Amino acid sequence: MNALLWIFISALLVNNFVLSYFLGLCPFLGVSGRLETAFRLGLATLFVMLITALCSWLLNTYVLIHAPYLRIISFIVVIASTVQFIEMVIKRVSPGLFRALGIFLPLITTNCAILGLAIFATNKGYGLIEGLIYALGAGLGFTLALVLMAGLREETELAPVPRLLRGTALNLIIAGILSMAFMGFAGLFSAA
Amino acid sequence: MSTDSGLGLQSASRQGREPTSLRLILTLSLAGLLSGIIIVSVYEATLPTITAYQARMLREAVFQVLPRVTQSQRLVWRDGTLIAKDAEEKGEAAVFGGYDAGGNLVGYAIPSAGPGFQDTITLLYGYLPGSRKIVGMEVLDSRETPGLGDKIYKDAAFVGEFKDLAVDPEVRAVKRGTGSAANEVDAITGATISSKAVVRIINEGNARWLPRLDAGG
Amino acid sequence: MIALSTLFRRSFAHGVHPPDHKALTADLPTQRIPFVSHYVLPLNQHLGAPCKPVVETGQRVERGQLIGQPTAFVSTSLHSPVTGWVRDIGRRRGPDGDYRESIEIEADPFSTQRLAPSPRPDWRGMSVEALVEALPHSGIVGLGGAALPAQVKYSLRKGVRIRHLIANGAECEPYLTNDHRVMVERPETLLRGIEILQTLLGAEETIIGIEQNKPEAIATLRAHIRPDQRVRVVPLRVKYPQGDSKMMIRALLNREVPAGLHAADIGIIMNNVSTIAAIADWLEDGIPYIDRLVTVSGPGIARPANLIVPLGTPVREVLRFCGGLTEDTREVIMGGPMMGTPVASLDAPILKTSSGVLAFTAAETARPREYPCIRCGxxxxxxxxxxxxxxxxxxxxxxxxxxxxxxxxxxxxxxxxxxxxxxxxxxxxxxxxxxxxxxxxxxxxxxx
Amino acid sequence: MPTSKPDAYQEFIKGLWRDNPVFAQVLGMCPMLAVTNSAVNALAMGGATFFVLVASSFLVSSLKRWIPKQVRISTYVIIIATFVTVIDYSLQALLPAIHKELGAFIPLIVVNCMILGRQESFASRHSIGLAVIDALGMAVGFLFALLALGSVREILGNGTWLGLDLFGPNFEPWVIMVLPPGGFLTLGLLLLLFSWLAERRQKLAERLAEMEVEGT
Amino acid sequence: MKRPDPKLLVQPAPLLKQPLTTSMAMRDVLIALAPATLAGVWMFGLGALLILLASIAGAVATEWVLLPDDERRAQLANGSAIVTGLLLGLTLPPALPLWMAFLGGVVSIGLGKIIWGGLGYNLFNPALVGRAFLLAAFPVAMTTWSAQTGPTGFFEVAASNLAAPFMHIDFDGVSSATPLNLMKFQHQSTALWDLMIGRTSGCIGETSGLLLILGGLFLAFRRDLDWRIPASILIAVAAFTSLLVLIDAERYPGPLFSVFSGSLLIGAFYMASDPVTSPLTPKGAWIFGTGVGLLVVLIRVFGGFPEGVMYAILLMNAATPLIDRYTQPRVFGKGLKSPRGGHE
Structure with a gap:
């Protein structure tokens, strides 16, 4: 139980995918302009992460044990096709959800946070449950970082930010400060 | 932003007519085949070097934590006994037996991992079943704070604490200068959490392995 | 104990407490300013459509004669404040510096300036609809500042039943004391107006809301209310903007007028005390709205006063009557200091909404440098x-x-x-x- | 993007500065920030990316006639993933110490938007020669950016450069620089520097143009 | 009418103005901090004073360099850079090298304020941005505490204070554990009265609990801060720690210790309540303060650091735009059942 809690907290806060591992920076900087979209992208990513955790566990357990050299290629192929498949299913089953998440799904394919999740979970040797908890923490952590960032960025739009800084430079510095703030979570529950 | 400019979703209308599905599948299969060939050949070419390197690193680590050892053997716990097993299997924990030149068992190198200050700390420590002592510790992997937490492997004094450490009743980390008992480790000033994490990871390793080693050794 | 009772007085939430400065003029009885030679009467002194002149250049007009008639429902009449001649109909500078179509009247210096009797409607047995018909002829607008033609408030939506009439005597703008003087000097007229409106509307009760920094007004009105009248005076906390209609209703009845709706939609009609007095003047005596009660005050005024000023009188003349401006005057405001407008030129005329003429010196007009918002809240x-x-x-x-x-x-x-x-x-x-x-x-x- | 008369030199040079994938296009940041806590790691990551980009561009541009557009992205991904696997194993065999440092981030080259972007927008539309030159330019630009970032972080964060001790043993390192916040902050400030320089250059060019007009 | 009309001003209404300015608010903060500052200097000696001066100098110099010429005078005059520098200095350990304090001031203003567009637009507390930077950059120097010098050693400036820039610092013999360190790593409590009057080691300005409360009450009285924020922080900390004490009184620190130890009071009264970086709405203020309080206890008790006030405030700063957004009070007259189908 404690181990699972730590896996969750670690992925959510201590080793936040974006702020500590720099994963998923493209969407983090690209789609954090508006709070609504940021939140939706976060949820879509969380969803795909959970599916990816499942798939990568299946791959690890049944395929890659025999052919470890196919790791990278099989992960990326599985992620891409999963995203495509999910897209089709959502479109068929829930058009409302599709309208909400649809445009983000293709973006998620090239989100390194997803591939990173699969690779890290493999490297850490997580089982199915641990992998799912890890994905849950990572996805929620990604959403948290994205939503916080979006809130801050919407605010900076009203500010007389120096012209040369406006855009990615400022966003990176904001991310840096956020990342400093998240350092406060270091060691959280590790001694529990 | 970046993906737009990067992926450039503009349609490239080079092909005149629609290719058949068969052709699409064929193309992808060919690509897969090609990539498979490349990957497998590189894998085959590099595998011996990689395995050799990994084995050497592991051996060196074992030698590091166990003195007077010249060879080691991977051991797994199965059906109440320790058996020698070189092939790794998923989900199966192992220790390394260290033997001297005469083939006599000197001690065990026990790997253990657990949460540290920042991320998981993986370490290996040497244990002598005869005297119930830890005789060496090496951190294999960690992301502790540079300059502070990383003293768990950079600070010779701290690493030295594990050169002669009793495991009974349980290893304890105490403030520097106050520890005198055989089972006490002086924590690093300013990196108490990391020091305590190391001790806890060792205790966890002990809890998992010592009963087995004492029983099946 | 006064401080404590203040704390528990009814009011609305939030608001500010600017110093009221009413002591300068609160106890000064109203005086009539002498007639001057020229009057400028803009055709749109109210919200809505400007009125249309019904006189021609050169024509002689009597005091109280109709000179402009309403052109729409949200519009009202204009009457001549003096006896004299129409000098011109054209664009003149209004108080805020813009040019407005206006009628300029030159007073007849030899006239007795007697009020020409206007045909007045008989309010007894009148329906609310008939009141709405009649009010545009009076030229009365909401005198609390909004300048909405008086009839607009009384055109009720179908099915609305008015339970409460509220007379707004808050006068929460600092410096101004003209509503106060109306309540102190003309309580009978005010109560008469209340009685008329309450009867016409069939309202159950009338509440007069007065900020408690006007104890004299509260006492006077209480003394004049007859026991058979269903009228109450309620003292209110001194707080700006207590006079805002929705805040007043919140304070008196603890009800919130839904956004986008008017007080009448929830069964409440609220008028300024001066407006009610003016309505009484019209319905009882046939006096159209031609004279404005103006508080002249502020540190830049030599002799502050409460004046009865004919509409169209230039601010300059009003100030001259009060001894002129002091040397250090920097700003002359028409209306209250919170929502009024500074005049660009002293030639600007007094309008139906000109509740005050205030002169501020450098001490009041100085503004600190603007800093960025620090979100102090x-x-x-x-x-x-x-x-x-x-x-x-x-x-x-x-x-x-x-x-x-x-x-x-x-x-x-x-x-x-x-x-x-x-x-x-x-x-x-x-x-x-x-x-x-x-x-x-x-x-x-x-x-x- | 395709110019009417592509000039090989121009194609190469643009990736270095004007269209620098990191500083100008802000692409491929995920692997970049994570591994640039030292110049050596930055070089290794840059080198790996260099190999993957150039090799993929070469292959894609030479195969472009046979790749149907419906499956082109999938094919590119397969090609890129193949080369990433190749470099992953090669590094593991040849430079095991560095591979241990870069660890999980080598596979992430697959999703470096910059690489896929070059295939889609350039390599698939140009001749082999141009594609390779473009890839070389971009890869060198990427390497340069990584090195710049890694150098700043290593020098301040560790007092060394490429492992060489710069300030002697008494240097007090700025640990934050090798931690995640340092990556964000350094890249942000480098971007600021880049846009400042770019603006200054543009102003200078405008001034020169004005002077020329006056001169004629 | 001999005298020409005066030149009339035409300003937009309202034409009255409450006599209150931003620089007055900043002056209030300086006044409120004065007792604790003096106490800190008295207890930790001349070195502490030098640190305060260095961090203020860093802040003011950065503002001077980075502001455009026409803004300088006005921005410096409002005193916000001095407040930032002083607040930063008060949260630094007394043995810190002066150059680090100066660097902290530079970062506070540079990354904490200027890049956001200057005063009023920064989304994180500038002093804490500077401090977080220093703590991440120089973890050892920032967590080495010296004992109080007392009046006899007032003029003895520690060698570490005067360390050369960029050079390694020798902290031999200056180490002294703070109450929070003692609690976290050795489960030792400190006498409450010592905590209240500041007879402990710690950051320069954080030790004198009672003086900090005094200044905080002054600010609350002057309405320079939203009393809800410090109130909710203290309530949350006290409540959370009481709960923990109920679970295991041996293991967890009690509410009074938690409130008076570390930088909780200076953080609650002077940093979390910084209006620029905290929610505007009353409900938001409660949420913000409660969040800070919970995070402080979470980090102190379950996290890796003995002290979490700085991180807690920075994290809640990051959430402030979101809090503000979702706690807008109901606008008067909105959201009511409109009788008889209103015409909205």
Missing amino acids: RCVEACPYFLNPSRLARLAKARMYDEMKRMNLSECVECGSCTYSCPSGIPIVQLIRTAKNNLRGRKRAVKT
Whole structure:
């Protein structure tokens, strides 16, 4: 139980995918302009992460044990096709959800946070449950970082930010400060 | 932003007519085949070097934590006994037996991992079943704070604490200068959490392995 | 104990406490200013459509004679404040420096200036609809500042039953004491007007809300209310903007008028005490609205006063009557200091809405340098409508007007509490006004 | 993107500065920030990316006639993933110490938007020669950016450069620089520097143009 | 009418103005901090004073260099850079090298304020941005505490204070554990009265609990801060720690210790309540303060650091735009059932 809690907290806060591992920076900087979209992208990513955790566990357990050299290629192929498949299913089953998440799904394919999740979970040797908890923490952590960032960025739009800084430079510095703030979570529950 | 400019979703209308599905599948299969060939050949070419390197690193680590050892053997716990097993299997924990030149068992190198200050700390420590002592510790992997937490492997004094450490009743980390008992480790000033994490990871390793080693050794 | 009772007086939430400065004029009886030679009467002294002149240049007019008639439902009449001749009909500078179509009248210096009798309607047995028909002929507008033609409030939606009539005697703007003088000097007229309106509307009760810094008005009115009249005087906490109709209703009846609706929609009609007195003058004596009660005050005025001023009198003449401006005067305001407008020229005429003429010196007009908003939240705690002025101002500066609309920009009544309380000296109300104008302009552009 | 008369030199040079994938296009940041806590790691990551980009561009441009557009992205991904696997194993065999440092981030080259972007927008539309030159330019630009970032972080964060001790043993390192916040902050400030330089250059060019007009 | 009309001003309404300015608010903060500052200097000696001066100098110099010429005078005059520098200095350990304090001031203003567009637009507390930077950059120097010098050693400036820039610092013999360190790593409590009057080691300005409360009450009285924020922080900390004490009184620190130890009071009264970086709405203020309080206890008790006030405030700063957004009070007259189908 404690181990699972730590896996969750670690992925959510201590080793936040974006702020500590720099994963998923493209969407983090690209789609954090508006709070609504940021939140939706976060949820879509969380969803795909959970599916990816499942798939990568299946791959690890049944395929890659025999052919470890196919790791990278099989992960990326599985992620891409999963995203495509999910897209089709959502479109068929829930058009409302599709309208909400649809445009983000293709973006998620090239989100390194997803591939990173699969690779890290493999490297850490997580089982199915641990992998799912890890994905849950990572996805929620990604959403948290994205939503916080979006809130801050919407605010900076009203500010007389120096012209040369406006855009990615400022966003990176904001991310840096956020990342400093998240350092406060270091060691959280590790001694529990 | 970046993906737009990067992926450039503009349609490239080079092909005149629609290719058949068969052709699409064929193309992808060919690509897969090609990539498979490349990957497998590189894998085959590099595998011996990689395995050799990994084995050497592991051996060196074992030698590091166990003195007077010249060879080691991977051991797994199965059906109440320790058996020698070189092939790794998923989900199966192992220790390394260290033997001297005469083939006599000197001690065990026990790997253990657990949460540290920042991320998981993986370490290996040497244990002598005869005297119930830890005789060496090496951190294999960690992301502790540079300059502070990383003293768990950079600070010779701290690493030295594990050169002669009793495991009974349980290893304890105490403030520097106050520890005198055989089972006490002086924590690093300013990196108490990391020091305590190391001790806890060792205790966890002990809890998992010592009963087995004492029983099946 | 007064302080303690103040604390528990009924009021609305939020608001500000500017010093009231009413002692300068509160006890000065009203005086009639002598007639002057020229009067300028803009045709739109009220909200809605300007009235249409019914006189020609050169024509002789009597005091009280109709010179402009309403052109729409939201419009009202204009009567000559003097006996004399129409000199010109053309564009003249209004108080805020804009040019308005106006009738200029030269007073007949030898006239006795007797009021020409107007045909007055008989209010007894009148229906509310008939009242709405009659009021445009009086020229009366809401004298609390809105300048909405008086009949508009009384055109009730179908099925609405009025339970309460509220007489607004709050007079929450600092310096102004003209409503106060009406209540002190003409309680019978006011109560008569209340009786008439209460009867016509079939209202159960009338409440006169008065800020408790006017104890004389409270006492006088209480003394004059007959036991058979269902009228109460309720003292209110001294707080700006207590006179805002929705805040007044909140304070008196603890009811919230839903956004986008009017008081009448929830069965309440509220009029300023001066308006009610003017309605009584019209219905009882046939006096149209030609004289305005003006408080002349402020540190720049030699002799502050409460004056009865014929409409159209130039501010210069009003000031001259009060001994002129002091040397250090920097600003002359028409209306109250919170919502009034500074005049660009002393030639500006007194309008139906000119409740005050205030002269401010450098001490009052000095503005600290504007600093960026530090989100201290004083404006948020000041806004009686629970808006977020800090954010609205920030959005206005970034020209994000649509976002402002989402933040309920339209609910702002521009009372000025936020700007008053802002330590960074940000002209929040002005920014809000700009945004409203911009949105309005855009809507118009879409329509055409 | 395709110019009417592509000039090989121009194609190469643009990736270095004007269209620098990191500083100008802000692409491929995920692997970049994570591994640039030292110049050596930055070089290794840059080198790996260099190999993957150039090799993929070569292959894609030479195969472009046979790749149907419906499956082109999938094919590119397969090609890129193949080369990433190749470099992953090669590094593991040849430079095991560095591979241990870069660890999980080598596979992430697959999703470096910059690489896929070059295939889609350039390599698939140009001749082999141009594609390779473009890839070389971009890869060198990427390497340069990584090195710049890694150098700043290593020098301040560790007092060394490429492992060489710069300030002697008494240097007090700025640990934050090798931690995640340092990556964000350094890249942000480098971007600021880049846009400042770019603006200054543009102003200079405008001034020169004005002077020329006056001169004629 | 001999005298010409005066030149009339035409300003937009309202034409009255509350006599209150931003620089007055900043002056209030300086006044409120004065007792604790003096106490800190008295207890930790001349070195502490030098640190305060260095961090203020860093802040003011950065503002001077980075502001455009026409803004300088006005921005410096409002005193916000001095407040930032002083607040930063008060949260630094007394043995810190002066150059680090100066660097902290530079970062506070540079990354904490200027890049956001200057005063009023920064989304994180500038002093804490500077401090977080220093703590991440120089973890050892920032967590080495010296004992109080007392009046006799007032003029003895520690060698570490005067360390050369960029050079390694020798902290031999200056180490002394703070109450929070003692609690976290050795489960030792400190006498409450010592905590209240500041007879402990710690950051320069954080030790004198009672003086900090005094200044905080002054600010609350002057309405320079939203009393809800410090109130909710203290309530949350006290409530959370009481709960923990109920679970295991041996293991967890009690509420009074938690409130008076570390930088909780200076953080609650002077940093979390910084209006620029905290929510505007009353409900938001409660949420913000409660969040800070919970995070402080979470980090102190379950996290890796003995002290979490700085991180807690920075994290809640990051959440402030979101809090503000979802706690807008109901606008007057909105959201009511409109009788008889209103015409909205």
